[in-house]
Amino acid sequence: MTTERYNPRDAEPRWQQAWTGKKSFEAANDPSRPKYYVLEMFPYPSGRIHMGHVRNYAMGDVVARFMRARGYNVLHPMGWDAFGMPAENAAIERGIHPKSWTYDNIAAMRRQLKSMGLSLDWSREIATCDPSYYRHEQEMFIDFMAAGLVERKVSMVNWDPVDMTVLANEQVIEGRGWRSGALVEKRELAQWFLKITAYAEELMQALDGLNQWPEKVRLMQRNWIGRSEGLRFSFALEDETGKLLDESLTVFTTRHDTLFGASFCALSPDHALARRMAESDSGLQEFRRECAALGTSEESIERAEKKGYRLPIYARHPFIDGLRMPLYAANFVLMGYGEGAIFGCPGHDQRDFDFATKYGLPVIPVVAPNGTDPNQIDVSAGPYLEKDESEAVMINSGFLDGLSVAAAKNEVATRLEHEGRAERKVNYRLRDWGVLRQRYWGCPIPVIHCGTCGVVPVPKQDLPVTLPDDVTFDKPGNPLDHHPTWKHVPCPVCGKAARRETDTFDTFIDSSWYFARFCSPRADVPVDRGAAKYWMPVDQYIGGVEHAILHLLYSRFYARAMKKTGHLDIEEPFASLFTQGMVTHETYRTQGGDWVLPAEAGKTAAGWVHTVTGEPLTIGGIEKMSKSKRNVVDPEAILEQYGADTARWFMLSDTPPERDIEWTESGVEGAWRFTQRIWRLIGESIRQHDPASSPDAAAAKELRQWTHRSIAAVTEDISALRFNRAIARIYELSNALSSALQNPDRSSAMNAAVSDAARTMVLLMAPMMPHLAEECWKVLGNDSLVVETPWPLALQEFVASDEVTIAVQVNGKRRDEIRLAKGLAAGDVERQVLDLESVKRALDGKPVRKVIVVKDRIANIVSG
């Protein structure tokens, strides 16, 4: 019998070595076997893993080990999202070169991940900052250019003044840079764009097919793409004297039914017409400046008043002869959506109403609930925004009067189409993906600007365009641009002096195809299509919900772009997606508001105090672990103290994986106690047969039933990623085994049941606690490894039972329960149940009206 405590510090490295020695997790491209590709979002090499990583990778590892045990050829790789700003900041702040900073961090984090005992195929490791990775990114970009997927255009972009770089729309959160938190400014720049909008419709339609994605994520993407059906049409324009102008004004609307309610038209201050007119109108110039100065932050938008600048131009109403509407440049009209111009209908739009009220423009109601008297409508209260379109009808609208909203839209569209001045159009909120970043530590963009030939792609045989190592960070701006020689190259076409593009790619490009690269990480093409055909798509992708739009939408687009250019054969890279919750921890602060380490907070009779200074403390909320709130728990210390198995077990216990989990000391202690309990139970389970002991056949059978029902339940729970439930089942099995071990029965039948339970328990817990499982497996007398052992099979004879407990209700209230043979006919159940004392008492002499019997579950007696 084993009496020593289980020591993870000794056992864990030993088993990690055993797995590495046997190459247990190296995946071969073997199309004869069924594959399973499980992937967790790869980490940014910040230097240390955090608890979020532990949770994420523990989950993925359970799936990987489970599927491997079930006979699948499992691909479970790891890599590094290694380009990005923090490396440059380290260079600026501490004089460390981004490259050495990054690779040092990778080495440190690789060691930490290895100490977690993850079943990763390290032979496929990749880092996006390695030229052997990013050269393929450059090659594909050139292919994308040839395929028309790349566009260079001047446009208003989001400028992050702290990171000094451009940001894509998806990377602006509430008006601030997603990483720097700085208020984003608008700037006009020449930019490279990937034409994701060309796939807007497809990206949206295909969401319907992603039925193994969380509904929430699909919805977020659908909203982000923002499809809306409407009409694009143009107004004839005239000057103040009534003279028709050559130019017309094109607008986009989804509410062309309200055209008779139009009372003004408005342009974005950045609209071409407004810009042109500003050249000779200093007032307009001033107005445009004012609008540009207005930030894009939530607060500024909320506070911003609707403001307009009256232009000396009118728009002619298409249906009302002689009606001309004033034209404004207005601060609430966005250049980036539709045509950058609108017609205003104050009766049915809040913004238009605010604007009209301010400038004294007419408010004409044109839609009203069916049956409303058109003369009784109060237009001073605000616009009528019908909730249910089908209940509304058109009024004050000439030939549209009495029509439904839908019919009116159709009528207006048809008439304007006939006149050749309109087309029905679908608009998207989605913008093209600006991919330039004015930074050093990123993938160089493989193009050369030539004064004669224009933009010339770098010839493929000259790839990769590698980053120069000798850069300085002493000046603000892009170090590549400051480099003395790097950007000066001859034009590949004409040979004249030319200039390299010094911007680098958005790092989201790096992460948009890494999952495909893992299929053939050393191939000399971006993706070996044979390998990708076998492995792709990723069967189970796991990561944080914060990537619901950014990374997950870009990757879906990238797969399509790669397919178009012959690099991949699928459109959807992730068949099944799981978004795990965050890791949270309690917080404490002083009266002064400073955050205090939870470890330094102590409870006294007088309340919480700082254990060092004695200062009184207030309890903050349970918050996401963050440095600023000082509530971070370092995984390394936990792994050192308790071992990987305990940490993994805790991360998977209790809380459903999609919810936020709270880190608690007592919770880890509980997980630690359980690892020791398993160790003891396994030690006790290898006991001797004693012919003198009296057999307890019922107890042995019960243990067998627990064992095989646990197999069935854990298999189902892990398949559905319900790790917390799987763990509860394993606790139940350990409790059943513990009870059996206390039974004096030492017969061979009981010992066989005990040994079956012990063996099963080890195999069931192995995906979560792989090291302890191996150690126990050895104690149980096995020479093989658990990682080579197939998943146990539940024996039906023990899963099924011949007796069931039936709940007995009277008028829906539970009054008793009764053990009956399984599958007993309703009539027999009814007879037995009506005979029960408890039932007679509850009926209290009232007649039985009917008896409802649900087979093997419940009997409900309804009385009068």
Place this chain on the structure above:
RNA sequence: GCGGGCGUGGCGGAACGGUAGACGCUACGGACUUAAAAUCCGUUGGGAGCAAUCCCGUGUGGGUUCGAUUCCCACCGCCCGCACCA
């Protein structure tokens, strides 16, 4: 404002429309120990009762049903996403 989700013991959480609270944590009581740790046994939704047992309980109010934590409607509260998108 628009869209989505969630409300169950002291806590994390279980529960094909069918015995609400599995499993874990905490707390309390007991055993072992000189003592502590560890371990083991027991109790742990609220209330009444010596007890058998009974009553009340899944945010609030209604509804459907023999039966509702689960389905429907309204309300309250919390969380998340988008947000001047025409």
